[in-house]
Amino acid sequence: MILERVKKEASALIGAWAARRGMKDPPAASFAPAPAHVAADVSVPWPLPAAKALKRKPLEIAAELAADLARVPGVERAEPAPPGFVNLRLSMAALAENLASVLKDPGRYGAGLAEKPRSINLEYVSANPTGPLHVASGRAATLGDSLVRILRRLGHKAWAEYYVNDAGGRMEKLGLSLKARYEQAKGKDAPVPEDGYHGEYLNDIAAKLPEEAARWTPEQFGRYAMSVLLESQQLDMELFGVRFDRWFLESELYTSGAVQKTLEFLRGRGMAYDKDGAVWLGTHAVEGSEDDKDRVLVKSTGQPTYFLPDIAYHKDKFDRGFTELIDIWGADHHGYVPRMKAAIAALGKAPESFQAIIHQLVHLFRGQEAVKMSKRSGEFVTLREVVAEVGRDACRFFFALRTANSHMNFDLELAKKQSSENPVYYVQYVHARICSIFHEAEKLMGEKAAQRLDAAPLDRLATPEERALLIKLAWFPAILQTCEAELSPHPLAGYLMELAGLYHPFYEKCRVVEPKDPETSRARLALCGGVRAVIAQGLDLLGVSAPEKM
RNA sequence: GCGCCCAUAGCUCAAUGGAUAGAGUGUCGGCCUGCGAAGCCGAAGAUCCAGGUUCGAUUCCUGGUGGGCGCACCA
Numbered sequence: 001m002i003l004e005r006v007k008k009e010a011s012a013l014i015g016a017w018a019a020r021r022g023m024k025d026p027p028a029a030s031f032a033p034a035p036a037h038v039a040a041d042v043s044v045p046w047p048l049p050a051a052k053a054l055k056r057k058p059l060e061i062a063a064e065l066a067a068d069l070a071r072v073p074g075v076e077r078a079e080p081a082p083p084g085f086v087n088l089r090l091s092m093a094a095l096a097e098n099l100a101s102v103l104k105d106p107g108r109y110g111a112g113l114a115e116k117p118r119s120i121n122l123e124y125v126s127a128n129p130t131g132p133l134h135v136a137s138g139r140a141a142t143l144g145d146s147l148v149r150i151l152r153r154l155g156h157k158a159w160a161e162y163y164v165n166d167a168g169g170r171m172e173k174l175g176l177s178l179k180a181r182y183e184q185a186k187g188k189d190a191p192v193p194e195d196g197y198h199g200e201y202l203n204d205i206a207a208k209l210p211e212e213a214a215r216w217t218p219e220q221f222g223r224y225a226m227s228v229l230l231e232s233q234q235l236d237m238e239l240f241g242v243r244f245d246r247w248f249l250e251s252e253l254y255t256s257g258a259v260q261k262t263l264e265f266l267r268g269r270g271m272a273y274d275k276d277g278a279v280w281l282g283t284h285a286v287e288g289s290e291d292d293k294d295r296v297l298v299k300s301t302g303q304p305t306y307f308l309p310d311i312a313y314h315k316d317k318f319d320r321g322f323t324e325l326i327d328i329w330g331a332d333h334h335g336y337v338p339r340m341k342a343a344i345a346a347l348g349k350a351p352e353s354f355q356a357i358i359h360q361l362v363h364l365f366r367g368q369e370a371v372k373m374s375k376r377s378g379e380f381v382t383l384r385e386v387v388a389e390v391g392r393d394a395c396r397f398f399f400a401l402r403t404a405n406s407h408m409n410f411d412l413e414l415a416k417k418q419s420s421e422n423p424v425y426y427v428q429y430v431h432a433r434i435c436s437i438f439h440e441a442e443k444l445m446g447e448k449a450a451q452r453l454d455a456a457p458l459d460r461l462a463t464p465e466e467r468a469l470l471i472k473l474a475w476f477p478a479i480l481q482t483c484e485a486e487l488s489p490h491p492l493a494g495y496l497m498e499l500a501g502l503y504h505p506f507y508e509k510c511r512v513v514e515p516k517d518p519e520t521s522r523a524r525l526a527l528c529g530g531v532r533a534v535i536a537q538g539l540d541l542l543g544v545s546a547p548e549k550m
Numbered sequence: 551g552c553g554c555c556c557a558u559a560g561c562u563c564a565a566u567g568g569a570u571a572g573a574g575u576g577u578c579g580g581c582c583u584g585c586g587a588a589g590c591c592g593a594a595g596a597u598c599c600a601g602g603u604u605c606g607a608u609u610c611c612u613g614g615u616g617g618g619c620g621c622a623c624c625a
Binding site: 030032034035036037038043045048049051052058081082083084085128165168169170276277278280292295296297298299300301303305306307310330331332333334335336337358360361363398401402403405406407408409411414420421422423425426428429432433436437438439440441444482485486490491494497498501504505507508509511512513514549550 | 553554555556557561562563564565566567568569570572573574575576581584585586588589590591605606617618619620621622623624625
């Protein structure tokens with residue numbers, strides 16, 4: 001990981017430079033890829049913010065600093081550039097060494113960069129078990145699953161959970177709806193309740209009910225429907241390549257007594273009080289609370305609200321040893337954030353230990369026409385349906401490219417039409433193409449020779465196209481860290497697009513398998529091997545396959 | 551009414567306060583008798599409006615305009 005070494009050394013030199021000039025709080029050094037029009041690899045903008053503190057011209061600082069940074073091992077050249085950058089060019093030897101390390105152990109490339117390993121519980125999707133998963137759930141699933149994979153690669157403990165709301169009033173509503181469908185199937189005139197679930201899927205479940213269902217109570221219908229639907233959701237996630245470490249049932253919180261214990265815990269901390277026959281959480285009294293009013297924990301009927309078991313659930317996560325909780329919610333729940341934060345504080349935990357990632361909602365279109373997303377009305381576009389039509393890879397990459405904050409329109413017609421033009425194929429194509437080159441090389445050089453990349457003469461890599469690829473490979477670990485910092489996989493998806501975009505010109509200009517020049521062939525094969533490995537690793541972190549043939 | 555989020559190329563999206571705002575797709579013009587044309591090369595094409603802070607603003611602040619979402623003893 002050449003860039004990480006260079007960044008570390010350069011930061012130390014910058015710190016020393018600042019100390020020599022008596023700077024008290026020097027700005028942190030940052031490193032970015034140099035823009036296309038400068039002949040350098042890494043851009044260091046540090047002189048610009050430093051100039052303000054020192055009241056000096058940024059370009060002068062850059063010039064002085066460049067002299068220092070030129071000494072960093074692996075740096076071939078360091079030059080000042082207006083208005084106040086230091087541009088670094090890495091040595092070919094360093095880039096070659098980096099490629100060699102990628103080839104040696106691709107699975108460890110970018111691994112273990114976490115300086116302080118975090119213990120994070122990520123909860124996402126958590127859809128009600130009252131229907132199949134909607135295509136919009138694919139967004140949260142992609143965000144969460146990819147993030148978990150990336151965090152683990154970096155060396156963090158990341159644990160994925162899905163909270164199943166299998167308690168409360170929904171069960172009866174669902175039961176009555178299924179019962180109606182069941183009776184309809186027997187020719188009776190039994191309307192689904194107005195506020196029930198009107199989706200087609202209940203007909204399918206009704207058709208497969210056992211005989212004894214004739215004597216079931218609505219609750220039994222409800223329990224049955226939920227277990228079927230939960231299994232269906234679990235299959236949805238599996239088909240989408242999303243694995244959860246635990247499907248946490250809300251009902252467990254009741255059977256274990258955790259709900260009651262949490263209430264007592266909050267009372268004991270002086271955070272809960274009685275008013276108007278209900279029990280309230282004194283959120284306004286919590287230090288730093290941004291919630292504007294108190295919230296009901298137990299209704300005057302004696303029934304807990306949704307809020308209380310939810311607090312119990314989050315308490316349980318802390319009790320299991322996680323120090324950070326991250327929930328991924330759709331924007332329709334953003335109003336719930338201050339409340340949850342207040343609850344976390346009421347539990348006596350640091351407010352920073354809980355974080356909500358809010359993603360904007362997915363708006364479905366069929367051409368120009370908006371598609372309703374209601375579970376109660378008939379029209380319902382399931383995740384499984386879309387995955388079956390456009391493919392898991394295309395779907396996941398599509399979601400992975402976007403930031404959580406983007407309000408996205410998902411045109412089902414376009415998604416189908418574009419399935420062969422989806423950006424994911426642009427990336428996968430490079431992988432397949434390289435695999436094909438290796439087959440070609442094996443034919444000419446023999447299988448063993450083509451696969452022995454470790455001793456390749458990498459100093460043969462000298463064209464701009466080859467160099468651009470080597471640099472791009474070097475940025476991969478830093479991209480994973482960006483994903484962590486932004487809590488989003490989208491920088492990785494964008495990176496893979498860029499890496500693929502650099503490979504094709506290389507392919508056009510640099511012939512890899514060339515019997516007349518076996519040395520260059522071997523070097524280029526090694527480069528191809530490195531690109532293939534990083535693409536495969538990157539796609540895997542996004543839950544996307546890297547096919548050998550397309 | 552109050553709060554959160556968004557507005558960048560025809561379309562879908564990127565861009566830790568920094569250099570000439572990047573991709574994909576679409577349009578136009580070229581490129582397959584050597585490793586995959588799901589590709590390459592070239593062209594045209596963008597920061598909603600008005601102020602402000604800054605050496606420097608797509609980015610930060612204020613005010614508009616347009617849109618999404620939310621403001622329960624629902625979950």
